[in-house]
Amino acid sequence: MTKPRFDTTGLWPEIAAIVESDKLxxxxxxxxxxxxxxxxxxxxxxxxxxTGILYLSPADTVSKKTLCPYAGLAxxxxxxxxxxxxxxxxxxxxxxVRKTLFWQQYPREFMALLVAxxxxxxxxxARLGMTPAVRLNGTSDIRWExxxxxxxxxxxxEIQFYDYTKIPCRTVPANYHLTFSFSGRPVFQKxxxxxxxxxxxxxxxxxxSDHLPAEFLGRTVLDGDRSDVRFNDTSGAIVGLIAxxxxxxxxxxxxxxxSTGA
Numbered sequence: 001m002t003k004p005r006f007d008t009t010g011l012w013p014e015i016a017a018i019v020e021s022d023k024l025x026x027x028x029x030x031x032x033x034x035x036x037x038x039x040x041x042x043x044x045x046x047x048x049x050x051t052g053i054l055y056l057s058p059a060d061t062v063s064k065k066t067l068c069p070y071a072g073l074a075x076x077x078x079x080x081x082x083x084x085x086x087x088x089x090x091x092x093x094x095x096x097v098r099k100t101l102f103w104q105q106y107p108r109e110f111m112a113l114l115v116a117x118x119x120x121x122x123x124x125x126a127r128l129g130m131t132p133a134v135r136l137n138g139t140s141d142i143r144w145e146x147x148x149x150x151x152x153x154x155x156x157x158e159i160q161f162y163d164y165t166k167i168p169c170r171t172v173p174a175n176y177h178l179t180f181s182f183s184g185r186p187v188f189q190k191x192x193x194x195x196x197x198x199x200x201x202x203x204x205x206x207x208x209s210d211h212l213p214a215e216f217l218g219r220t221v222l223d224g225d226r227s228d229v230r231f232n233d234t235s236g237a238i239v240g241l242i243a244x245x246x247x248x249x250x251x252x253x254x255x256x257x258x259s260t261g262a
Contacts, residue, residue, distance in 0.1 A: 003026065004019050004020055004025040004026055005025060005026055005027060005028055006019055006025055006098075006101040006102075006105055007105060008020060010063050010064070010065070011062060011063045012061075012062065012063060015061075015062050015063070015097060018094065018097070019097075019101070022094060024094055024095070024098060025098055025101075028102055028106065028109065029095075029098055029099055029102050029113065030113075031113070031117055032054055032099060032110075032113055032114050032117050033052035033053060033054055033114075033117040033118070033120075033121060033134070034052065034053050034054075034055060034138070035050065035051070035052050035053075035121065035124070036050075036051075047227060047229060047232075048129075048130050048131055049130065049131050049132075049133050049229050050121065050124065050125040050128065050130040050131065050132050050133070051132075051133045051134070051135060051228065051229070052117065052118065052121040052132070052133075052134050052135070053134075053135040053138040054099070054114070054134075054135065054136045054137070054138055054140075055092075055096050055099070055138040055139045056096055056099055056100045056103065056138070056139060056140040056142075057093070057096045057097050057099075057100040057139070057140075058071070058077070058139045058140055059071040059072075059077045060077075061097075062097055062100050062101070065104075067100070067140040067141065067142055068140060068141040068166070069141065069167060070141065070166035070167055070188070070191060071141070071166070073166075073183075073185065073187050073188045073191065074166050074181070074183035074185060074188045074191075074254055075183055075185045075188070075252030075253045075254040076166070076181070076183060076252070076254040096139065111147075111148065111151070111152065114152065115152070115155060118132075118134060118152075118156055118159060121134065122159070131160070132159060132160075133159070133160045133161070133162060133229070133231070134156075134159055134160075134161045134162075135161070135162055135163055135228075136152075136161060136163060137163040137164070137165070141163075141164075141165055141166055141167060143167065143170065144161075144163075144176070145170065145171070145172045145173060145176060150172075150173055150176075153172075153173040153175055153176055154173075156175070157175055158175075159175060160175055160177065160231055161175055161176040161177070162176070162177040162178070162179075162229075162230050162231045163176075163177075163178055163179070164178070164179050164180075164181045164205055164230070165178050165179070165180060165181060166180070166181045166183070166188075166191070168180070168191045168192075168194045168195035168198065169194060169195060169198040169199075177230060177231035178202065179202070179203045179204070179205050179230045179233070179239055180192075180195045180202055180203070180204045180205070181204070181205045182204050182205060182206040182207075182217075182238075182256075183253060183254045184253045184254070184255075184256050185252070185253030185254065186253075188253075192204075196217075200236065201235045201236045202235075202236075203222075203230070203233055203234075203235060203236070203237050203238070203239050204217065204219070204237075204238055204239065205224060205230075205238075205239040205240075205241060206221075206238055206239070206240060206241070206256055207241045207242070207243050207254065207255045207256065208240055208241070208242060208243065208255070208256050209242075209243050209255055209256065209257045210242070210243075211242070212240040212242065213240070215238075216238045216240070216256075217238060219236060219237055219238045220234075220237050220238065221237070221238045221239075221240040222234065222237045222238065222239050222240060223240060224239035224240055224241045225240075225241055225242055243255045
């Protein structure tokens with residue numbers, strides 16, 4: 001058996017078994033960003049934006065160390081990709097586990113590869129006559145502004161970075177746009193209003209069960225499913241998203257039930 005390149009100490013037993021037996025984990029990733037990864041980023045391309053997204057394993061699906069510190073309070077953990085490490089593994093899920101372990105165990109090599117990937121994205125965007133953009137938290141909620149004192153944003157001051165976050169009151173560089181992510185769970189409301197008090201102009205994304213209302217929390221609701229290019233949204237709005245997949249039947253409080261309330 002090929003020896004894995006990753007230490008399995010502290011990983012969930014199911015994850016450790018996969019790492020030790022799957023030859024994928026005998027080598028390090030050669031790329032990190034996914035381009036044209038979903039329907040919404042493809043819609044963004046129609047508007048001239050080419051987005052590269054970093055997908056890691058969400059929350060605590062790899063080990064007790066969570067990549068989404070507010071996932072438990074917000075209730076989004078149960079509606080996310082928590083099947084990774086809890087049963088059958090797809091190739092996509094294994095790849096995300098490997099990227100997560102790479103980030104945790106080889107931070108310098110990870111950042112060097114991320115820089116190389118962003119440069120490749122820039123070159124591709126230039127060839128296509130498009131604007132490059134980067135989402136570092138496709139399925140995580142890491143405070144990237146604190147990683148190396150936000151060095152990735154200094155390396156690429158001309159790149160527009162953007163993400164959704166459930167972490168309130170973050171202070172980020174000028175080229176990093178954040179949209180706060182709402183949850184109707186009572187235990188998460190302190191975080192919601194803390195963020196609103198901190199920055200009333202910051203947009204808030206909310207997931208609705210079946211249709212978008214005209215207003216929510218006293219704000220105009222924008223259709224967030226038209227595109228993923230959040231940095232072009234009007235400030236001070238609600239970015240409305242329709243529940244998809246398992247979220248359609250979610251009772252965690254993360255999805256706002258239009259007919260019955262949160």
